[in-house]
Amino acid sequence: MSAQLQDDRIPVTLLTGFLGAGKTTLLNHLIRDPGAGRIAVIMNELGDVGLDHDLIEAATEEIILMQSGCICCSIRGDLLTSLDALLARRDQGALDFDRIVIETTGIADPGPILHTLVVDDRTAPRYRMDGVVVLADAAAGPGTLNQQFEAVQQIAMADLIILSKTDLVTAQELAQFQTRLQSITPSAQQLCADHGQVPAGALFGLSAMRANVTTKGLSDWLGMSRDMGAAKPDPLAQLTAFAEKPQHAAPLRQTGARAALDHRISAASIEISDPIPANTFDFWLDTLIALKGPDILRVKGIVHVEDTPWPFVFHGVQHIFDAPVPLKSWSGSEMTSRVVVIARDMAQADLQASLETLRLRPNSSAPGTAGMMTHSSTPS
Numbered sequence: 001m002s003a004q005l006q007d008d009r010i011p012v013t014l015l016t017g018f019l020g021a022g023k024t025t026l027l028n029h030l031i032r033d034p035g036a037g038r039i040a041v042i043m044n045e046l047g048d049v050g051l052d053h054d055l056i057e058a059a060t061e062e063i064i065l066m067q068s069g070c071i072c073c074s075i076r077g078d079l080l081t082s083l084d085a086l087l088a089r090r091d092q093g094a095l096d097f098d099r100i101v102i103e104t105t106g107i108a109d110p111g112p113i114l115h116t117l118v119v120d121d122r123t124a125p126r127y128r129m130d131g132v133v134v135l136a137d138a139a140a141g142p143g144t145l146n147q148q149f150e151a152v153q154q155i156a157m158a159d160l161i162i163l164s165k166t167d168l169v170t171a172q173e174l175a176q177f178q179t180r181l182q183s184i185t186p187s188a189q190q191l192c193a194d195h196g197q198v199p200a201g202a203l204f205g206l207s208a209m210r211a212n213v214t215t216k217g218l219s220d221w222l223g224m225s226r227d228m229g230a231a232k233p234d235p236l237a238q239l240t241a242f243a244e245k246p247q248h249a250a251p252l253r254q255t256g257a258r259a260a261l262d263h264r265i266s267a268a269s270i271e272i273s274d275p276i277p278a279n280t281f282d283f284w285l286d287t288l289i290a291l292k293g294p295d296i297l298r299v300k301g302i303v304h305v306e307d308t309p310w311p312f313v314f315h316g317v318q319h320i321f322d323a324p325v326p327l328k329s330w331s332g333s334e335m336t337s338r339v340v341v342i343a344r345d346m347a348q349a350d351l352q353a354s355l356e357t358l359r360l361r362p363n364s365s366a367p368g369t370a371g372m373m374t375h376s377s378t379p380s
């Protein structure tokens with residue numbers, strides 16, 4: 001498997017979140033920010049979005065051009081149609097943009113969009129997922145999590161959680177909500193918006209699935225508290241603590257509804273200091289997908305494989321996996337593999353036991369498939 005150091009595919013950011021959390025407000029700030037670059041924003045219906053009129057330069061039925069150079073368009077038919085149309089106009093020189101932000105309505109499942117960008121022959125060569133950003137209303141968010149499992153699942157799949165309306169809650173309530181979010185997805189970054197505004201750069205470059213990823217970018221993506229090359233202690237200690245004991249991370253006022261919804265999500269992680277045999281990794285991944293594929297919300301990690309001079313970064317949602325990225329510029333003696341799994345309706349102990357399979361060695365492991373990464377798109 002080879003990868004270029006420069007990935008020319010167009011980065012795509014998925015912006016989703018709770019109803020009324022402030023996605024439109026954030027978008028208005030984003031398209032005003034010159035530091036954001038030229039963005040194509042895909043929305044379900046332009047007429048339902050309150051874009052600032054003084055930003056609009058020209059409008060047609062499907063596309064709005066902004067004075068900032070950004071583009072807003074509505075989804076016609078399906079997402080693939082919109083992505084194809086934007087790409088065709090860009091290739092023809094009619095439009096110019098550097099990245100795409102897809103804004104979903106309401107409580108949307110990020111999974112199908114992630115699948116589209118990976119498996120479709122038209123989109124996969126030209127687009128890459130740059131991150132899932134979820135807006136969470138600090139005031140109404142706890143109630144939403146209590147009532148909507150879709151909101152809990154959304155949080156579980158986030159790379160970045162932006163907390164809005166933090167001025168409407170006390171410092172203690174905000175801290176409790178942040179702790180609850182971290183108990184659902186320990187690896188996601190959290191950022192508080194200032195009246196709907198965040199630095200544009202904070203939304204981008206979230207995924208480590210690129211050959212030129214920095215050690216900090218990889219550390220942030222895996223939810224680690226320090227850079228990869230630093231000395232011990234265990235960089236996943238905090239992540240593992242939350243995954244193994246979610247009840248300690250819960251808010252002070254824990255309700256039955258909260259337990260019934262939040263606790264459907266489990267997170268587990270593992271750190272292995274020695275390179276992993278290729279067949280051991282394949283056996284683990286084959287087994288996990290075969291048994292629990294539909295309930296695996298996120299799998300991600302960096303893996304050092306025996307007899308390979310560089311590590312791989314990999315990522316998957318359910319049974320769909322991006323092509324693994326070899327970090328050929330990797331340097332130093334650090335050979336530790338780190339894997340994080342977030343699942344739905346799977347006991348945390350079972351999830352951790354599955355990860356322990358990665359410690360098996362040829363004289364004790366069941367035979368796997370030949371070669372490391374057999375899941376670049378769909379299960380075998």
